[in-house]
Amino acid sequence: MEQSWRQAKNAFAALGVPPVAWLIFFFMIPLAVVWAYSFGTNAGPTEIDLTGTFANYGRSLQPLYFDIFVKSSIVAGLTTLLCLIVGFPVALAIAFAGPRTKTWLLLLIMLPFWTNLLIRTYALIAVLREQGYVNFTAEWFWNNASGLMTAVGLQPLGDFHPMTLLYNNAAVVIGLVYVHLPFMVLPLYAALDRMDRSLMEASLDLGAGHLRTIWSVVVPLAAPGIASGVLITFIPALGAYLTPDLLGGTDSQMIANVIERQFKRANDWPFGAALSFLLMYLTFIAIAIQAVVQRRGAKVGAA
Amino acid sequence: MSIAEPVATIERAPPKREKPGPLEYLRRWPLQAIVGATLIFLYAPLITLMAFSFNTSRRNIVWEGFTLDWYGRAMNDDSLVQAFVNSLTIALICTIVSVILGAMSAVLLWRFRFPGKTALEGSLALPIVVPEICMGVAMLVFFARIFPWPTGMPWPLNLGAITIAHISFSFPFVTTVVRARLASFNRELEEAAKDLGADEWRTFWDVLVPHMMPGLVSGALLAFTLSLDDFVITFFTAGPDTITFPVKVYSMLRFSVTPEVNAASTILIVVTVLFTALGLQLQSQAEKQKPKP
Amino acid sequence: MTETSNPNLRPTPHLKDNAIIRFEGITKRFGKVAAVDNVNLDIREGEFFALLGPSGCGKTTLLRMLAGFETPTEGRILIDGKDVAQLPPNKRPVNMVFQSYAVFPHMSVTDNVGYGLKMDNVPAGEIAKRVTEALELVKLGGLGDRKPDQLSGGQRQRVALARALVKRPRVLLLDEPLSALDAKLRDQMRGELTSLQEKVGITFIMVTHDQDEALAIATRCAVMERGRLAQVATPSDLYEFPNSRFVADFVGSVNMFEGTLEEDKPSEAIVRVPELGAPVYLDHGVTGAKGSTVWVALRPEKIEMHKRNGDATPMKMEDAPAGANVVPGIIRDIVYLGSETNYEVEIEGGRRVKTFRSNLTRYDQEDFTWDEPVWLAWHACSPAVLLS
DSSP, X not given: OOEEXXXXXXXXXXXXXXXHHHHIIIIIHHHHHHHHHTTOEEOSSSOEEOOOOOHHHHHHTSHHHHHHHHHHHHHHHXXXXXXXXXXXXXXXXXXXXXXXXXXXXXXXXXXXXXXXXXXXXXXXXXXXXXXXXXXXXXXXXXXXXHHXXXXXTSOOXXXXXXXXXSSSHHHHHHHHHHXXXXXXXXXXHHHHHHSOHHHXXXXXXXXXXXXXXXXXXXXXXXXXXXXXXHHHHHHHHHTOOHHHHHHOOTTOOOHHHHHHHHHXXXXXXXXXXXXXXXXXXXXXXXXXXXXXXXXXXXXXXHO | OOTTSOOOOOOOOOOOOOOOOTTOGGGSXXXXXXHHHHHXXXXXXXXXXXXXXXXXXXXXXXXXXXXXXXXXXXXXXXXHHHHHHHHHHHHHHHHHHHHHHHHHHHHXXXXXXXXXXXXXXHHHHHHHHSOHHHHHHHXXXXXXXXXXXXXXXXXXXXXXXXXXXXXXXXXXXXHHXXXXXXXXXXXXXXXXXXXXXXXXXXXXXXXXXXXXXXXXXXXXXXXXXXXXXXXXXXXXXXXXXXXXHHHHHHHXXXXXOOHHHHHHHHXXXXXXXXXXXXXXXXXXXXXXXXXXX | OOOOOOTTSOOOOOSOSSEEEEEEEEEEEETTEEEEEEEEEEEETTOEEEEEOXXXXXXXXXXXXXXXXXXXXEEEXXXXXXXXXXXXXXXXXXXXXXXXXXXXXXXXXXXXXXXXHHHTTOOHHHHHHHHHHHHHXXXXXXXXXXXXXXXXXXXXXXXHHHHHHTTOOSEEEEESTTTTSOHHHHHHHHHHHHHXXXXXXXXXXXXXXXXXXXXHHOSEEEEEETTEEEEEEOHHXXXXXXXXXXXXXXXXXXXXXXXXEEEEETTEEEEEOTTTTXXXXXXXXOOSOTTOEEEEEEOGGGXXXXXXXXXXXXXXXXXXXXXXXXXXEEEEEEEEOSSEEEEEEEETTSOEEEEEEEOOSTTGGGSOOTTOEEEXXXXXXXXXXXXX
């Protein structure tokens, strides 16, 4: 049973003051300052006037920047969708596996998550670039197929043109999926594992096929887990910096890259602050949506 | 049927492998293929990266020979070594402080009812939820304008800004982990200790902390890996003389891609995986120690 | 003392006269609800006292107030004559065995048992000696190095007992000590608890909702209902001389009949009970106004069953006038329990009366069968008349 803070004021203060003070001083205040700056204007190389202007926010609505917001959302959305499409069957397979296989598979899926993001992204470069593995393997297949065709008497295939898989939007999406797939699998797995199997068995018993059962029974029941997974994939993908930076081309900039530029090169801190906060608002909206889905899903599940 | 009639012998077919049940998806080939392909997709790039750190060729595609040269070069690269030492130091300090702050906030939330509790819970969730770039920006602004970290301080104090930033985003994770562990605490244990004569402080140390220990350990390992691996936030708070390992690897990537980068990356992978494996092992050990009914 | 001054009650035997624990006007309110309502109770030294009642009656709250984990809203608690309101739990001369045993999972048995002594700064040598003694006392000698997760539930309870007793408290509190044990273990522990208390000689106070447990173990019980004391008496007095319908119904099973007090003389009384169709004759007086409503409580084992072979002449009991204490009925339900059989007998008017019969010979259960007509009869000293 919890006790009221009044019953042990000393203990309460001893436990509460350091973490709360830290949170306020080293988290809330910095964020508050950035928020304040988003309403300011540059008044010199190191001075910012807090003029209370909305110009920075206005600027972010200009086509140039608005497009980047839209594109980032699309990229993040596509990433989330792909992660869902690949992640759902994987989570399903793990949830219904035997206990030992389950633990091992989960471990295997989560292991890449623990390795450094930078390294994972770098590893992809070696795979995707024009002298990378995909092209290497594709070239091998191409040449062998060409050889086969000449042997059979057909025209050989033309020269192999390596696919440009790097430094474009496709690469960024592949990279983001690569990085975030484990994030999606875990909450999906948790939801599927907790689900009542007998509901599926009932559906199969009544004549529905597997795909139908999954669509009509499993998905609605696992909806809160799906919502969780979507959230923890979409938000980091939206705010991704490294992946578009390393894998993307000049036109694959995402929000985070623009923000970084404002602070590190363009020295336009107020604008960068505004962009940062717009990203935060988008994040909070996504969380709110997920909370609503979660609550509705809980009502359905409890029935 | 009379007793005298011979009983027919039943031929037993050799036992076949059971057909998979309707829900045993993993035993059917479509899902086996999907899971297999996913695992290959996830691991192939990493494995090749690690493999090619031993390659004699500079180019990363064709295997030419086994060598440890790149590792040698990595370890002789002063700035890389310094970056690694920095990362470890920051991670260590961050872990210690995060565990302390995380444990305190977890016990506070678990034990007390107070006005503003929901607000505190929400605030503690913020660092976990806020996009890294926003936090990085906030830290940059803070340390540039509000709380300038004195420059020219001796090592390790010059790592202060980065360390503070890391602690700020790590300790809420520790809070979450420890709180989850505290939820399973039998409050009668606390009462028993008091009944036997222990005061608040002794009760805390003798009874509460041992129960929290698995959570503290998991939290510590979580904070350690989060700090060691962080790039974005560090990128914004680091200076030219306070580079961490991931930031250094990033600049190596930008300038020259040699297998030295592979070697450095492999080292980082191995260290992180080892620590996380250790954490999981300890956690499952603690969970096994549940009393029998 | 809150024993009602109903002459129906036998005076309780005294163990020792001094009250080691005194609750004076204790009330505990949570919001508007009074979990404990104006309890005045004395517990004497050397007793094995039971606080008995259904869940929510306030018995655990009362115990926790004694231990110091709850503060009374009103009233005083005195231990050895001293008001303990200012004392936190770690300073009271009282120790508790918790419902979940609360054995520290990360400490060995020895460390668990010695913990309280460590808190008292007892020197290490003496701690070791006393811990060994305590473990022998609860029959856990030699298990000192084990960890709690290597012990069974019953063993962990003994560790909790040893841990509390090693501090030599004035009073030992036990919160539902037998509820988590299986039936066989429960029987065993009942005997062990009583012999332990006799050996150690200190006052034990136990909280339980199981009336069998209370009756079997306690020297004196307090039955609580909705925060108040219903009755405080020895187990046999609670059972045979309950002071209210609640107590009569809570402790054991009972047939309760409503009636009117017709005659009331010092050595006899008659209650007219419409449901029975026959008057109830008692061989003692009942303090009550003539014509007032009273309740007659008849326990099943006190009702005899005699065969009724269709003759209209009713049976007569020697200790009652004709027509009293005898009722005709038909057996409607039989529950055979091996050593005894429970019968439900329907009397005129439809009421079902529970009776109970030991199977004294191996053929006793064949004596009566379904739908058999019987006479139900009881002695004049058997019913208890209740005024509330």
